[in-house]
Amino acid sequence: MRFKDIEGQRILINHLTEIIDSGRVSHAQLLLGPSSSGSLALAIAYAQYLNCENRQHYHGESDLRADSCGECPTCKKYQQLMHTDLHFVFPTATTSSASSSPCSNEFIEQFRDFLNNYHQTGTEDQWYEHLGIEKKQGMIRERDVDNIVRELGLKSYEGSYKVLIMWMAERMNIVAANKLLKTLEEPTDRTVILMVAESRDRMLSTILSRVQQIVVPGQGIEVSGSRRVEYAAMFVSWMRLLFKLNMQTLSAWVDKAAELGREPLKLFLKFAQESVRACYLKTAAGVELKDELTFGDEKFNSSFPAMITNNNVEQICNALNEAQYSIERNAYAKITLMQLSFRLSKAIKNR
Numbered sequence: 001m002r003f004k005d006i007e008g009q010r011i012l013i014n015h016l017t018e019i020i021d022s023g024r025v026s027h028a029q030l031l032l033g034p035s036s037s038g039s040l041a042l043a044i045a046y047a048q049y050l051n052c053e054n055r056q057h058y059h060g061e062s063d064l065r066a067d068s069c070g071e072c073p074t075c076k077k078y079q080q081l082m083h084t085d086l087h088f089v090f091p092t093a094t095t096s097s098a099s100s101s102p103c104s105n106e107f108i109e110q111f112r113d114f115l116n117n118y119h120q121t122g123t124e125d126q127w128y129e130h131l132g133i134e135k136k137q138g139m140i141r142e143r144d145v146d147n148i149v150r151e152l153g154l155k156s157y158e159g160s161y162k163v164l165i166m167w168m169a170e171r172m173n174i175v176a177a178n179k180l181l182k183t184l185e186e187p188t189d190r191t192v193i194l195m196v197a198e199s200r201d202r203m204l205s206t207i208l209s210r211v212q213q214i215v216v217p218g219q220g221i222e223v224s225g226s227r228r229v230e231y232a233a234m235f236v237s238w239m240r241l242l243f244k245l246n247m248q249t250l251s252a253w254v255d256k257a258a259e260l261g262r263e264p265l266k267l268f269l270k271f272a273q274e275s276v277r278a279c280y281l282k283t284a285a286g287v288e289l290k291d292e293l294t295f296g297d298e299k300f301n302s303s304f305p306a307m308i309t310n311n312n313v314e315q316i317c318n319a320l321n322e323a324q325y326s327i328e329r330n331a332y333a334k335i336t337l338m339q340l341s342f343r344l345s346k347a348i349k350n351r
């Protein structure tokens with residue numbers, strides 16, 4: 001993963017490459033941000049840049065100040081996620097084929113597939129779905145930390161930085177977290193631990209105090225004014241249809257939305273996701289809707305946000321996120337939108 005392949009986050013990326021170039025790399029860092037922010041992709045691109053044998057500097061010719069080259073032997077191995085000094089830890093659970101005390105190493109191939117399928121921005125739910133264990137809660141266990149300690153203690157194979165990327169670090173259980181403290185305090189030479197987490201609240205304070213925290217902001221979407229008005233109107237009529245669920249009018253809406261074409265449709269779904277999040281913030285914390293996320297319909301503005309609550313916000317955002325990926329992978333838009341409509345209708349009524 002090169003930085004140029006990551007959407008947005010230019011200010012943060014330029015800050016990170018500057019720190020790496022200056023040689024002030026902290027050995028334990030925590031990237032905090034929603035999966036959709038690209039936090040995991042950032043960690044991988046960071047590790048690739050750190051080890052790239054021919055870092056590129058653009059001197060104002062790009063919105064990035066620097067990037068990895070993508071062509072040296074290290075970059076090539078990183079791009080296949082197969083470098084011997086790159087290690088991953090992530091939540092796992094027992095599956096029909098995996099042992100009673102599962103660990104990341106057993107699932108590394110599935111994890112690489114997952115990273116590739118979702119462009120390194122998949123969510124935790126999508127990972128469990130990928131493993132076929134949707135109903136289980138994954139965890140990072142003692143065995144994972146034992147493996148980390150062993151792997152990071154080994155001599156670097158290729159003279160590069162050894163990097164451990166721990167995704168969804170908040171899923172580390174207490175025993176595992178306590179075991180990791182010593183490694184965080186007394187790192188071996190030329191090792192970097194990059195933790196990636198969505199929620200600071202779920203991390204142990206003993207871990208937080210030992211890592212450098214980097215906030216990865218959620219991605220706002222860039223939609224032109226006229227398109228925003230169009231999307232807002234589409235969103236309002238869609239949500240109203242989901243309450244009544246009249247098949248004839250719903251399928252007419254779906255037909256029209258499908259006509260947008262792939263990229264505008266993805267953008268609309270992103271807009272819907274951002275709108276839902278804004279509504280949730282209004283319900284949960286009284287944050288008023290930003291101008292660009294009002295719906296141009298007084299009645300809807302005042303009544304709809306209350307429909308998005310703790311009980312359904314995750315479900316709705318996940319459904320919208322998955323639909324974006326289906327559209328991106330060229331799924332049949334009408335079917336995707338119809339299935340999405342049923343899921344959302346159920347979730348909204350379940351507030």
Ligand SMILES: [Zn+2]
Pocket residue numbers: 051052053054055068069070071072073074075
């Ligand atoms: Zn390179």
